[in-house]
Amino acid sequence: MDTIAACSGGALPAAIGIVRLSGPDAGPIIEKIFSSKDENPITKKKTYHLYYGKLLSQSGKTLDLCLAAFYRAPHSYTGEDMAEIFCHGSPAVVEGALRHAYALGARPAGPGEFTRRAFLNGKLGLVEAEAVADMLDAQTEQEALNAAAQLDGAIGTPLRALRGELTGLCAHFYAVCDYPDEDIDPFEYSRASETLLRAGQQLRALCAGFERGSLLKSGFPVAVVGLPNAGKSSLFNALAGSDRAIVTSEAGTTRDVLEQPVALAGGRVLLLDTAGIRTPEGEAERIGVERALQAAQRARAALWVFDGSQPLSGDPEALPEALRGKPCAAVVSKNDLPPAFDPSELEDRFDAVFSLSSKTGEGLDALCSWLSGLIPPAGEVLVTSPRQAALLRRALDSVDAALASAQAGMTADAFLLDVEQAVRFLGEVTGEDVSQDVVKDIFSRFCVGK
Ligand SMILES: Nc1nc2c(ncn2[C@@H]2O[C@H](COP(=O)(O)OP(=O)(O)O)[C@@H](O)[C@H]2O)c(=O)[nH]1
Ligand SMILES: [Mg+2]
Structure with missing residues (x-):
């Protein structure tokens, strides 16, 4: 992994400019760009603390007086070593700091690259990562509240649990078939039907929520x-x-x-x-x-x-x-x-x-x-991503098909194929089973610095 750098604050000039670094060289680079007041290297100080000091230009001159923090992996947003500089938000200062970081081996971050790294390092699920984009787009308090709840796992956590439950259903059946002599609880069709029925209800509610969520977005x-x-x-x-x-x-x-x-x-x-x-x-x-x-x-x-x-x-x-x-x-x-x-x-x-x-x-x-x-008051947390909604609908169709087969008396090996499909769709939603291309596409829609 290389080290990335970007301006993470808003458009410049601004009151405060934020320069962010993430990657294995974040430590060595911040030590050269920032000199804390007591001259001890920031990477040897307490992690997650702000220190006052000088922001240094490439020629070693004091470019600004600023605050900086160093976050040691894995306890950072991206899960990598990270540093943040809070300086005056003039284009000259921010660009000077970035130029210095690039000269020391960092490269400009792509759109959403910090959050993509957070996802790849397991700091965030994909639903939560997409909520970050929603949060940045939020124009009303209702949208922000919804994004915050998503970020906090209100959609992702139950979906991961549901995926686990459906995976468990399939695994249980195959275990019973593959190891008939072992002491495994028998596979009960009625319990499988109940699980599928509940899964269907849960997915249907999420799909309906998306319809209402679209109204939240478009107005x-x-x-x-x-x-x-x-x-x-x-x-x-x-x-x-x-x-x-x-x-x-x-x-x-x-x-x-x-x-x-x-x-x-x-x-x-x-x-x-x-x-x-x-x-x-x-x-x-x-x-x-x-x-x-x-x-x-x-x-x-x-x-x-x-x-x-x-x-x-x-x-x-x-x-x-x-x-x-x-x-x-x-x-x-x-x-x-x-x-x-x-x-x-x-x-x-x-x-x-x-x-x-x-x-x-x-x-x-x-x-x-x-x-x-x-405007309907914010009640439950709504799915807002069309990508997630499309996959949830397909997962729902698979679960419904499995349930219909189970209720029609088909054998489990037939209807569990549909359940496996549903598991795959859910894995694409939560990010547990998603291709690199999809991940790339999702984060390319973020802004640089996030
Ligand atoms: N004095 C005054 N004139 C208005 C007001 N609202 C609209 N008008 C005038 O009424 C005319 C028609 O306005 P418009 O908004 O085009 O009406 P519409 O045909 O219903 O869309 C225009 O000449 C406007 O300037 C208002 O609040 N006060
Ligand atoms: Mg008119």
């Missing part, structure tokens, strides 16, 4: 609907915090459905801005209205926008069929203009009524809290 879809010129696109932009949608005083401006994830306190919503629903003028608008209705279908909730500066028009009860039964709030917009009706008139027809201005931002907070409340 809870909320359609913004209403008559043309009501202020839908303006509201969409105000919630999105950017001018994504075109806003004009011309009716029928929006035709395509625009999507924008918006992070709120409780999680993420996916806003869908739509064309005003009215009898269309022309082909493009006709398609726009059609798409608006499709978006309503996809949405789990809706904001029905009314222009508060105009008398109520249209029939607010004429909700598109696709929105029936879904939470729907009335948004009376343009409250910076003189009101033309009392918003409370809408109260009995909607789950909530908000009076706001997309122009001044007044009243937006209350709407955001309502939207936050729609």
Whole structure:
């Protein structure tokens, strides 16, 4: 194994820059780059402790005053000797430190290489390693909580146990067949069926969790609907915090459905801005209205926008069929203009009524809290990786097939082939039975320095 180095902090310049080293030469290299205040080599000091000292350039000059830590294998993130330098986060300092490390034999780390080494050294399971990527991608607290639980083994540990149980089932049967004279408990078909039934339930719950997890990732879809010129696109932009949608005083401006994830306190919503629903003028608008209705279908909730500066028009009860039964709030917009009706008139027809201005931002907070409340609260830990979900589904199919055969009275050697398949799929999820190519592919999607 060679020694790798990278900047593990964020984009530079930053308040603090983090330079990381991992590999057999991490010790000798950190001793040359960092000189602690008492001049004793850091590798002879207590591991896992921070020391103050000088960061040295290649020419031996003091490049910065910094903190550094040395972690002795196997008690480090990667399981190898590691060092970390916490210096000032200027590009010159961080790059100077890295240049010095490279001159001393380290090489630049590839994407996710620290975590890949942690996985290969058995410090992390593959599910846990993928959770690290989720953690870095997390944009809402809910996502971070889910990633933290995964990192802590909430998915990986039960899966490893399940794989062990299924492996045990196969091993038991073959032991009974291969050593008929030994004193081994007989293979009981009813117990095998029970194990498979439980395995199926567990896998089914994980697969269903992934479906909900996708919603967590893409956002809870909320359609913004209403008559043309009501202020839908303006509201969409105000919630999105950017001018994504075109806003004009011309009716029928929006035709395509625009999507924008918006992070709120409780999680993420996916806003869908739509064309005003009215009898269309022309082909493009006709398609726009059609798409608006499709978006309503996809949405789990809706904001029905009314222009508060105009008398109520249209029939607010004429909700598109696709929105029936879904939470729907009335948004009376343009409250910076003189009101033309009392918003409370809408109260009995909607789950909530908000009076706001997309122009001044007044009243937006209350709407955001309502939207936050729609997002299902984080309950159990969800599978979020499409890779894991696809393998879990295949494992489930194999377990279901085995169970069906067992219940149909087939002999164990026939249905255990399906169980062995399931074991292989689970091994690919947990990383206990996975090819190097797959591992490479997974970590190539990480960022450098992680
Ligand atoms: N004064 C005021 N004008 C607004 C507000 N929201 C939208 N408008 C105006 O209303 C018109 C239609 O807005 P738009 O967002 O395109 O409506 P849409 O057709 O429902 O998407 C534009 O001229 C906007 O500038 C608001 O909160 N206050
Ligand atoms: Mg619009």
